[in-house]
Every structure is written in C-alpha cells, then in structure tokens.
Amino acid sequence: MKTAVYFCNCGTNISEKINPEKVEDAVKKSNGGIIFKSCGFLCSEEGKEFLRKDIMDNGIEAVVIPACSPRDHEKTFINVLSAAGVNPYMMQMINIREQVAWVTEDKEKAAEKAVHYINAAISRVNLQEPLEKKEIDVSPDAIVVGAGPAGLKAALSLAEAGRKVTVVEKSPTIGGLPVRYEEIFPNMECGPCMLEPIMGDALHGNASGNIEFLTLSEIEDVVGSYGNFTVKIKRSPRYVDAEKCIGCAECIAPCPASFKNPFNCDMNERKAIDFSFAGALPNVPYVNAGVCLRFNDNDGADGGSCRLCIDACPVGEEVFKFDEKEEIIERNAGSIILATGSALYDCGKISSLGYGKIPAVYNSIEFERILASNGPTEGKIKTPDGKEPQSFAIVHCVGSLDKNHKDYCSGICCEYAFKFNHIIRNKIPSAKIYHLYKEIVIPGKESGSLYRHAAEDKNTVFIRVSDINGMTVAEESGKKVFSISGACGSGGGAGGGEIEKRGGEVSEKISVDAVILCPAVVPGGDMDGLAGILEVVRDKNGFFEELHGRTDVGKSTIKGVYLAGSCHSPMDIKEAMSEGMAAAGYVLSGLVAGKKLSIDPISAVVNQERCSGCKVCIGVCPYKAISFDEKEEASLVNELLCQGCGTCAAACPSSAIKANGFTNEEIFAEIGIMLA
Amino acid sequence: MQNSTAIKENMLDNTVNIEKAKKMEVFEPRIIGFLCNWCSYAGADKAGAAQKPYSPNVSVIKVMCSGRIDPQFILEAFKKGADGVMILACHPGDCHYKEGNYRAVQRHRLLLRLLKQFGIEEERCRFDYVSAGEGDRFVSVINETVEAVKKLGPLKI
Known part of the structure; x- marks a missing residue:
C-alpha cells in the first residue's frame, strides 16, 4: 500500500522542538524510504491544496499526518482526503504538537517520541480498511406517546413542519394534567383555556391533517430502530363513533348506570356514557363497558338491551358502536417521542x-x-x-x-x-x-x-x-x-x-x-411497560433516563427515542412545552424527508462464524445495539444503533467482534511498534 | 511495509535507544498509555495546550472508549517489553458511552490478580480517571506513574 507521511511544522510550534529532518531520516530508514514531506501549515489553504495535489500526483493510498490534536484538524484532513479521492478512513493523524512538542522539554526525546508515534501509525494505517459510510432510507414521521403539554407541542410543531405524527394517548381525552387545573401558576391563567388554542390547532388547525390522535390507546410493541420503527398500538373501544358524534351530550342524562369519576379523583360520579369533564377534547363521550348495562345485563339477545342513550341521540343509532372491539393499529415512524408525564x-x-x-x-x-x-x-x-x-x-x-x-x-x-x-x-x-x-x-x-x-x-x-x-x-x-x-x-x-x-x-x-x-x-403511567417495550433505561427514581443530563436531556438512551416533559424529570408546564418543541427539533434535524441517514462505519461487526453465542456482548452494550440472531445462533450488531465504543469487542471471549477503526490487529501493531 | 523486527533494528540504529540508556545506568521506563478519546485524551491535549512539560516515557494509544481496552492489549504491551501500562478513563458517571469506564475498571481489577501471578507488580499497571479539563491531573498521573515504575526498575519476566 502506497503510504505517505505529511509532517506539519505548525509554523514553528512543532518544528522548533522536533526537527523534521531528523525525524524524516529515522522514519525513512525504518520504513524503507517511505514518502515523507513536511509543510509549514498543513491546515492552511495552501497546505490543504499541497496535500490534496501530492496525494493525487503520487497515487497515495494511505496517509499519516503528524500534526496537532485530531480534535483540531482531523475533519479538515478527512475532507482533503475525500477531495483527493482517497478513503478518509485510510488516515492516521498523530498528535505531536499537544502531546509531544509542547510537553517534552528535551528535544532529543521529543524527536524520539515522534518517530515512535509515526512508525506505529504507519504500521497501523497499513492495516486499516477503507470503510464506507452506509446510507439507509428512513421515515420522517413520528410517534408521540402522551397528549399532555409536551406531547401536544411536539406533535403540533412536527405537523406544522409537514411531518406525519401519530399521537398515542391512553386516556379518552387530550391535554394531560393541566386541563384538570382551573388556574395555573404563576399568572393564574385558566389551564384548559391556555391549552385550548394548541389543542384546537392540533385537532382542527391547518396542520391537523398531519396529526392522527389515537385516544384510549397504548403502545403494545415496537420493532426496528432509529429511522424505521414499526409500532403496534392497542386501541381500546370508545363505543362511540368520533366521526359521527356531534358532542351534544344528549345521551348522558338518560343513562341509568354510573361510577366514580377517575378524572375527579373518584370524588363524584359520572355516567357509563359521559365525558371525562365538561369541555373535554376530543368532544366525544366514551362508554365504560365495565358499568354500561348493555355489557352487564343479560335481559336481551346479546347481553343487555338498554338503549336509553341511543334513543336520546339526535344523530341516530349509527353513532353507537357497541360491538367495537379492541384493535391493534400498526404505524411506521422514524422517531418516537415519549411524553408520558408524571404523577x-x-x-x-x-x-x-x-x-x-x-x-x-x-x-x-x-x-x-x-x-x-x-x-x-x-x-x-x-x-x-x-x-x-x-x-x-x-x-x-x-x-x-x-x-x-x-x-x-x-x-x-x-x-x-x-x-x-x-x-x-x-x-x-x-x-x-x-x-x-x-x-x-x-x-x-x-x-x-x-x-x-x-x-x-x-x-x-x-x-x-x-x-x-x-x-x-x-x-x-x-x-x-x-x-x-x-x-x-x-x-x-x-x-x-x-x-x-x-x-x-x-x-x-x-x-x-x-x-x-x-x-x-x-413518574406517571405505565413506565414499566413502555421501558420494557422500548428498552429505554430508567433512572433510580424511575424516570426515563436522559442520554446526558445537561447536554442531551431530550434524548433517551435509545437512539431515535426522545423524551419530553415530566416523564424524565419533574417540571412545570412552561418547561414541558419547551421540551416538546425541543423533541420536535431533534426529529426535524435528525431525519429529513428524502434524505438518507448515513451510518458512521466506526462500529462493531460480529464474525458470526466465530461467535460462540455466549451473549456477553449483549449485556455490555450500553445502546442495546446487539441482538441475538437465533437462526445463526450468533450475536448481531445493529450498526445504526452502535456508537463505536468497542466495549463489546473487548468483552468478547472468542475475539469474534471487530471494532472498526480500532481492531485488535491495528492496536497490536501500534503496541508492537511503539515498543520496538 | 517492513516487519517490526526490521523497524526495531533501524530504531536501535537511529534513535537514542533504551539499551544505551540502560548502559548509562539511567533507567528510562517504556510505558504504554491507553487513553479514551473523549476524556483522558482530551485531558492530555489540555495539558499540551497549557504547555505543561511532563515525562516523555509514556507512549499514548488512543481508543474511543476505555471499555475498548482488551486485557490482551495490556498483556501484549508487557510481552513486547513495556515496563508499565496506564489506562486512563473518564470519571465515573462521565463516560461518553455511559458505562465503558466501569467495564474498564472491572477488567483492570481482575487483570491485576493475573499480573500478580506473572510477577508483575500492581504499580506497573495503573488505572485512573482524567477528565477533559484535568490537564494538571494528567501531568501528575503521568509523572507519578513514571516515577513509580522507575523505582521498580525494568520489568523482569
């Protein structure tokens, strides 16, 4: 493999301490007259152009760049390599400025150290593989779980940006906890009134065509991963057709059955067919089958014969769907936002x-x-x-x-x-x-x-x-x-x-x-169930755990599953709304319609023939990126979820996992030459 | 590409080398330092940016996460003649990959038992935490380790 070393003097920052000529002599001797060139400022426009041209003119296939920290200019040189038509993963940058020149007092020792580093990098880069970024098709759509302030804000923001959103809400109404509060702090605003415009927009506004509300619904199962989740939603019957009902409430007074209203914390009663509260949205009553006489009397041919609500309805019998059954609805989405709230x-x-x-x-x-x-x-x-x-x-x-x-x-x-x-x-x-x-x-x-x-x-x-x-x-x-x-x-x-x-x-x-x-x-709601289905981690208090408590509070531990509102930490309505917006931002910036998702090839790969099926790797992966392929009886890495930490590769007792970019062979070569 | 023996020979010819140092009876230990990309490597950069000099005896090998550090790497380093090995990770709770540093510390503890059986002293294999901001700490951890290994003398196995 034709390899070249491009030594950056960094003005005099490096060359003052490390003599490029001495290093060149030593490196060339150790590596059979390898191409070695030095440059004043490799990161300057002239330097980059020199690098690009030299790589192309000499047909260089692998590059070692002794220069500053990769934190500063690794991306710069990756771009140059790409422009020169060389795979950017065929580069090894060595930090001889921050980690040698600036910290070593003795010039001889600094040069010696730099030579070791360069030799090790040459041996390593020759083992590196030209990795390719993969691209996959993704769905820009989203599932929002929970229709409280955070969920509504997220759904509405996404819908306004043209995304299709399915909102899954377990209760019969939307609005979350604040619709239960007459007035809210700090300004004594009316809770339902404050939410009304947002709920109105979500249900009937310009973007409402992009939002599907599934009330009385819960997540049943999720398969797939970021970009391509398939979500099964269990919807319990409402027994009232939301399309046909006009919400006039005529059916409520005649209903002979009642029970303690959970919406009012069981402090009063509601009818078997009723609204959760006056003004509940969507403006459709629902039937509690556990109480309604049609389900609990046996005086008719198919159960109860009570039809007082039907008779009172000005629209007619077709509004009622007493034979409605629990339903499993399947939706595809690229992202999932959890906004399940608190208790x-x-x-x-x-x-x-x-x-x-x-x-x-x-x-x-x-x-x-x-x-x-x-x-x-x-x-x-x-x-x-x-x-x-x-x-x-x-x-x-x-x-x-x-x-x-x-x-x-x-x-x-x-x-x-x-x-x-x-x-x-x-x-x-x-x-x-x-x-x-x-x-x-x-x-x-x-x-x-x-x-x-x-x-x-x-x-x-x-x-x-x-x-x-x-x-x-x-x-x-x-x-x-x-x-x-x-x-x-x-x-x-x-x-x-x-x-x-x-x-x-x-x-x-x-x-x-x-x-x-x-x-x-x-934490509120069915945290156990959701956490189990989505494999999101919960913190010691049971809240969903953030990917990072400061810099990424809106991300869960699972890629593509975002957190908004009090499901991950106690917060007020203002914060929940901002978080809904933030979660929408993650979805909008992460997945763009028509644009493929590129996958970083610095990931782990299982050699399934070598894998013994011990599953140790599955336990150590912090991202749940490894699953067990039952057919092959071997582990399998989802490269979309893999973040490339390499913990699994170190844990594998059969050395069956390759950590791309940091393979055992590459690291052994570095160790060997470093100590040569 | 040449094999490592050839490189070794050339290195011996052309650089200030260990044998020479030994002859002069100044023991300069060779230590391999495995640094994670996000915290300890950045901590080393921080020390560099502050231009704080430290002992040049530690050669750095970067990995993305301390969780990547296979105990085989450490054994390989000793086999190839390292007098000491360092593993520097993110502080507990700060790992970029959430928990790789916990795996690293667990493996290190187990490995120490094994090293003892080979007659390799605990001080030759140091695990520590250095954050991206801890340039000073990086310097002191490096210098301390080099001093400790100097005291022990060359690895004899």
Missing part, C-alpha cells in the same frame, strides 16, 4: 399524615379538582361533610427531600401551594392558612408574586418543619390536628427560637378543617 407520590406511604384515612386530607390534584368549576363541587371549596372549611394546612415537601421517600425537590409544589393560597384567600377571605414546609423553592422570574401575596397576608402562617414526613395528623371532633415535632426556623417560638413565624402565630400543635398535601412528583 404524584402516593401520600398513603406516609401514613402519619392521615391521607386516605382522615376525610378532608387531600393531595394536590384532588384539591385542584375541588377548585375547578367543572369539578366535583363545581369550584366551591367544600369538605365531604358539605361544610366550607375555615382553616387550611398546605403541606409542602411531602415525600420530598427525604431519603426514605424521594430525595429530590420537584420544584413545582411551592409554586402551586402559593397559588392555592391565593385562590383560597379569594374564595374564603377570612380563612386561616398554614404553610408547613421544609424548604421553599420558587425559581423563575414570575414566581415571586404569588409567594409575596402569601408571605404578606396576615392570615397566612409559615412554619418551617425539619421533618415534614415525621408530623402526625389526628382527627379530633372534625378538626385535623397536626403535632409538629422538630419545627424550626429563624423566628422566636416555644422551643427557643425554633419556629419561624411570619403571620404572628406560634404553635407546635395546629388544628385545621382541611389539609392539602403537596407530594413529590413521580
């Missing part, structure tokens, strides 16, 4: 706080529904006995900042806690409100206002408690009585400066009518 930590796990045992001890979503005008109390604050509470304890940090529960701060609870304060104050002006907290966290330029309203309010008391989850709540004649041990803070108090006071009241026992617990935000 609240189960307050029942901190039994001393009385949640689930003492009436009028709510978690924050339950209280959101109580405040909502379309909620179980139509927005009136009432405890289950029908009375308006006159005193409240809003407990921050429930299950948070506590290694026995969740050791993180969710960063949103204080903000909505002060929102609750504001709403309660408006609805019940004389109410006494206690904030029991471990830490107050209110980041963001807009969040000071709600906090200040609470802090300056005469009837609002702040008590800092070192162990929130160690408090006990007991019911005494209708009152919720908190026993707080370890209250602390900067103000005065019974415990000798232990209780911080801002409302003028000090007590280690407080008694209230209603309790609102603000728990840690935890």
Whole structure:
C-alpha cells in the first residue's frame, strides 16, 4: 500500500522542538524510504491544496499526518482526503504538537517520541480498511406517546413542519394534567383555556391533517430502530363513533348506570356514557363497558338491551358502536417521542399524615379538582361533610427531600401551594392558612408574586418543619390536628427560637378543617411497560433516563427515542412545552424527508462464524445495539444503533467482534511498534 | 511495509535507544498509555495546550472508549517489553458511552490478580480517571506513574 507521511511544522510550534529532518531520516530508514514531506501549515489553504495535489500526483493510498490534536484538524484532513479521492478512513493523524512538542522539554526525546508515534501509525494505517459510510432510507414521521403539554407541542410543531405524527394517548381525552387545573401558576391563567388554542390547532388547525390522535390507546410493541420503527398500538373501544358524534351530550342524562369519576379523583360520579369533564377534547363521550348495562345485563339477545342513550341521540343509532372491539393499529415512524408525564407520590406511604384515612386530607390534584368549576363541587371549596372549611394546612415537601421517600425537590409544589393560597384567600377571605414546609423553592422570574401575596397576608402562617414526613395528623371532633415535632426556623417560638413565624402565630400543635398535601412528583403511567417495550433505561427514581443530563436531556438512551416533559424529570408546564418543541427539533434535524441517514462505519461487526453465542456482548452494550440472531445462533450488531465504543469487542471471549477503526490487529501493531 | 523486527533494528540504529540508556545506568521506563478519546485524551491535549512539560516515557494509544481496552492489549504491551501500562478513563458517571469506564475498571481489577501471578507488580499497571479539563491531573498521573515504575526498575519476566 502506497503510504505517505505529511509532517506539519505548525509554523514553528512543532518544528522548533522536533526537527523534521531528523525525524524524516529515522522514519525513512525504518520504513524503507517511505514518502515523507513536511509543510509549514498543513491546515492552511495552501497546505490543504499541497496535500490534496501530492496525494493525487503520487497515487497515495494511505496517509499519516503528524500534526496537532485530531480534535483540531482531523475533519479538515478527512475532507482533503475525500477531495483527493482517497478513503478518509485510510488516515492516521498523530498528535505531536499537544502531546509531544509542547510537553517534552528535551528535544532529543521529543524527536524520539515522534518517530515512535509515526512508525506505529504507519504500521497501523497499513492495516486499516477503507470503510464506507452506509446510507439507509428512513421515515420522517413520528410517534408521540402522551397528549399532555409536551406531547401536544411536539406533535403540533412536527405537523406544522409537514411531518406525519401519530399521537398515542391512553386516556379518552387530550391535554394531560393541566386541563384538570382551573388556574395555573404563576399568572393564574385558566389551564384548559391556555391549552385550548394548541389543542384546537392540533385537532382542527391547518396542520391537523398531519396529526392522527389515537385516544384510549397504548403502545403494545415496537420493532426496528432509529429511522424505521414499526409500532403496534392497542386501541381500546370508545363505543362511540368520533366521526359521527356531534358532542351534544344528549345521551348522558338518560343513562341509568354510573361510577366514580377517575378524572375527579373518584370524588363524584359520572355516567357509563359521559365525558371525562365538561369541555373535554376530543368532544366525544366514551362508554365504560365495565358499568354500561348493555355489557352487564343479560335481559336481551346479546347481553343487555338498554338503549336509553341511543334513543336520546339526535344523530341516530349509527353513532353507537357497541360491538367495537379492541384493535391493534400498526404505524411506521422514524422517531418516537415519549411524553408520558408524571404523577404524584402516593401520600398513603406516609401514613402519619392521615391521607386516605382522615376525610378532608387531600393531595394536590384532588384539591385542584375541588377548585375547578367543572369539578366535583363545581369550584366551591367544600369538605365531604358539605361544610366550607375555615382553616387550611398546605403541606409542602411531602415525600420530598427525604431519603426514605424521594430525595429530590420537584420544584413545582411551592409554586402551586402559593397559588392555592391565593385562590383560597379569594374564595374564603377570612380563612386561616398554614404553610408547613421544609424548604421553599420558587425559581423563575414570575414566581415571586404569588409567594409575596402569601408571605404578606396576615392570615397566612409559615412554619418551617425539619421533618415534614415525621408530623402526625389526628382527627379530633372534625378538626385535623397536626403535632409538629422538630419545627424550626429563624423566628422566636416555644422551643427557643425554633419556629419561624411570619403571620404572628406560634404553635407546635395546629388544628385545621382541611389539609392539602403537596407530594413529590413521580413518574406517571405505565413506565414499566413502555421501558420494557422500548428498552429505554430508567433512572433510580424511575424516570426515563436522559442520554446526558445537561447536554442531551431530550434524548433517551435509545437512539431515535426522545423524551419530553415530566416523564424524565419533574417540571412545570412552561418547561414541558419547551421540551416538546425541543423533541420536535431533534426529529426535524435528525431525519429529513428524502434524505438518507448515513451510518458512521466506526462500529462493531460480529464474525458470526466465530461467535460462540455466549451473549456477553449483549449485556455490555450500553445502546442495546446487539441482538441475538437465533437462526445463526450468533450475536448481531445493529450498526445504526452502535456508537463505536468497542466495549463489546473487548468483552468478547472468542475475539469474534471487530471494532472498526480500532481492531485488535491495528492496536497490536501500534503496541508492537511503539515498543520496538 | 517492513516487519517490526526490521523497524526495531533501524530504531536501535537511529534513535537514542533504551539499551544505551540502560548502559548509562539511567533507567528510562517504556510505558504504554491507553487513553479514551473523549476524556483522558482530551485531558492530555489540555495539558499540551497549557504547555505543561511532563515525562516523555509514556507512549499514548488512543481508543474511543476505555471499555475498548482488551486485557490482551495490556498483556501484549508487557510481552513486547513495556515496563508499565496506564489506562486512563473518564470519571465515573462521565463516560461518553455511559458505562465503558466501569467495564474498564472491572477488567483492570481482575487483570491485576493475573499480573500478580506473572510477577508483575500492581504499580506497573495503573488505572485512573482524567477528565477533559484535568490537564494538571494528567501531568501528575503521568509523572507519578513514571516515577513509580522507575523505582521498580525494568520489568523482569
């Protein structure tokens, strides 16, 4: 193989320490008169032109470039090689500036080291193979899982850019958690109203033709990889034809069957055929087959004969599809965005706080529904006995900042806690409100206002408690009585400066009518199922793990599977929306319609004849890029997913895996010549 | 291309060589350093950019990830006459490939047991972490290792 060494003097940066002539003599002697040329600045326009021309004129097939760090100019010279018609993987750049000239005091030793490096590179480059980038066809379309703020924003952004998007939502409605909130922080905007334009655009806007919503649907299976996923979606029947129903709600009142409405946290009832809430989108009711008499009575020929909803429908019988069955829908997409959202930590796990045992001890979503005008109390604050509470304890940090529960701060609870304060104050002006907290966290330029309203309010008391989850709540004649041990803070108090006071009241026992617990935000939905199907990694708290916690928060550990919103970390609506947009950005920049995806050939390749089928490599691959080929009884690398780290090659006990660009032979040659 | 023996002969003729150094009774150990592309190699560049001089006895072989470092490479280096071997990886949790550095450290621990059986001292095979920003640390890790191997003297196996 005709090999040449192009030595860059880098002005005098290299040549001052390492004498090019001496190196040339030594290298030529060791390598049988190999072509050796030096140049002032190989990276300059003249240098690059010299390199290109010299390679072409001399029919050079492999190139060694002793110069600066490959970080600086490897790409520059790759381009020159390509321009000269030489495979760019037939180059070895040696870092004799940063790693020899600049750090070696003795000139003789520097030259000696450079000669070793060049000789090793020559032997290595002669073993290198002209690798080719492969190109594959890809689908520019995307699947979005979850129709909350992040999912909607991602879907709409992609659809507006002309991409086809299938949104898979497990509930019957879209909008996620914020549609359950009457008002949201920091500006007391109406949650559903804020989402309405986005949902409206997604359902009926200019780009809506590019979005397919599959509600009551879940991911059943995913095969393939980045660029070409085939996704099986299980859709449960709604029993109402969304195309024909006009959403008039005439069917609801006559329905004789009802059950506890999960949308309102089981605090009221809904009919077997009903909307999740007034204003739910899509504007089509759905039937709970577990309750509807047609599925649960046997008075007719095929089950129940009840037809009160059908008779009430102004459109007619064709709207109802009681024979609808569960369906498997298949879609192809190049990318998948997970936007499955979050849930609240189960307050029942901190039994001393009385949640689930003492009436009028709510978690924050339950209280959101109580405040909502379309909620179980139509927005009136009432405890289950029908009375308006006159005193409240809003407990921050429930299950948070506590290694026995969740050791993180969710960063949103204080903000909505002060929102609750504001709403309660408006609805019940004389109410006494206690904030029991471990830490107050209110980041963001807009969040000071709600906090200040609470802090300056005469009837609002702040008590800092070192162990929130160690408090006990007991019911005494209708009152919720908190026993707080370890209250602390900067103000005065019974415990000798232990209780911080801002409302003028000090007590280690407080008694209230209603309790609102603000728990840690935890992963929501069927994380186990999805993580299993997609093989995405979850962090120690169960959230989907980011590829990198700072620089690539929108990427999962699986290529082409992106993360948006609180499925990977607690966050507020603003962040979730930005993340939806960011995920759309990954899809748009990663896969472009009509453009093929090129695959870096620095990847691992299994010699299937040599593979013993031990599967050690499968376990060590951080990218799930290796699968087991049952037919050949050997491992197989998906070169699209492989990132070229070479860990599998080092782990293979049969040396059956070749790490392209870093093969055993290449590295052995380097070792041997380096020590020659 | 010539074979390595020929190259060796030429090297011996033409460069300041080890035999000569030994005759002068100044032991200059030959050490192979396996560096990962993303952290430790970048750390070496950082030391270079700061022009911090260090001992020239370590010859660097770059791999994409410390997880690529097959224990065979280390054994091969000792076989070919290295007096010491270094493996420098990203700090725990910082691996560009997520967990290659954990594999590397696991393999290193196992290998040390084997090296002991060959009579190769632990100090001759150093595993350490150097981030892309730790130029100073790179320099001190190199110098420390060279000093430690100098103290042990040439590898005798």
